[in-house]
Amino acid sequence: MIRFLLPALFAFLFILESLFVELLPAELFNSDRILVPHFLMAGILFLTAYLSPKHGILYGLIFGLLFDIVYTEIIGIYLFMFPFIAYLAANMMRILQTNILIVSILSLLGIALLEVGVYELMLLIKITDLDFSTYVKIRLVPTLILNLAFIILAAYPFKKQFENAADRLRND
């Protein structure tokens, strides 16, 4: 039963992103800001730091594919971005120490990288025509603030969960 805990947690994050966008009061959305939850990315980066890079990249691949099929219908973008950022974060973690503050900052950086990367891709395939300065103002900054709030709330539970999972892995 306990083996399914991690996949279930990530499936929950996956659905939570959609629920969050559905249920957040319309006034917040109707203003000129665009808030995008990247809870899944934060989870994957914490997983990379506290469990193992292998797990992080694997979960990135699986949930990236799921995300693409279900939410964007353009296969490839998140399938590539999730594992790629997890891989970069894993390399960064080699020189940094696994400290909850550092991992939090690293995940925020990862989310910023994801946002900008996806923006560039979307610009490339002409899904959007937003110029960069407007993009930063109406989308990137509010998104980072939202995700920072999420990371502050979730950092400790994530750390505990993934450290427990690492313990279980070692004992097996």
Place this chain on the structure above:
Amino acid sequence: MPQFFFNKRLIMLLVSIIVLVALIGFSLREREELTWPEQFIKDSTSWVQSVVSRPANYIAGLVENLQDLQNTYQENKELKKRVDDMARLEAKVYSLEKENEELQEILDKKESLADYEPIQAVRIARSPERWNELIIINKGASNGIEKNMAVITSKGLIGKIKSTTPFSATVQLISSIDPTNRISAILQADKPLYGTIEGYDKKNELLLLKGLPYNAEIEKGQNVVTTGMGGIFPKDLPIGKVVKVVPDQFGLNQTAYIKPEANLYDLEHVMVVKKSMISVDIEESLEDSEGEEEGN
């Protein structure tokens, strides 16, 4: 130097970029329907999502109801005023409808571009990434939903069906920028003006109605509805109201900014519209003998 090229990681990265480009190219081309693994995954996730989303929406609804309670007194006052008007309007609509029916009977015109059958559906998920504005609804191909059908709320047009699976369907909202997503629309001025809805101003959240004649006099607050001539959408679905008008790039046309009538964020119940009048397939009708068409 050679070591650089044989670097395993570099090759991995290059291969994955090639795969990425191939996959994006594959999914961006005009697809009639999704591949079966996609359909299967979408269906299973939509089932899970509907299980989670229903109770969550219910609780959110309760909170909203409590908030609404605060404004009840004020709203009630206003509504009472409207109710007085309603009776008069109802009588007028009734007589107009009847007259219309009779006139159509005289003309022997049985079908109209404005006829449609609505299919009720509930939103079960919304794309969180918000580049493509997509929502997923709980009715699919098995309920008779097909690609490109119009989707409305009680207030107006919100989008069209992007893809279907047996038990769910994805709706592309009118606010997503898609060069292939054009809607033929009428601006209801004294003399109806025709244009197409193309593009969305993300910053101000307004739709762009392009191709209006440069000398047309357009006022704020005029209504924009669908023409029904695109072959996909029925006629007279409300889209929105004019907010401002600007001359276009070359000064040959005018572009009107339209505020969508329907709220594109608070969408819980939607209707998928099935056009009753079957549009003529051009290729097919060209193959048919032309004599039959002349009779109509």
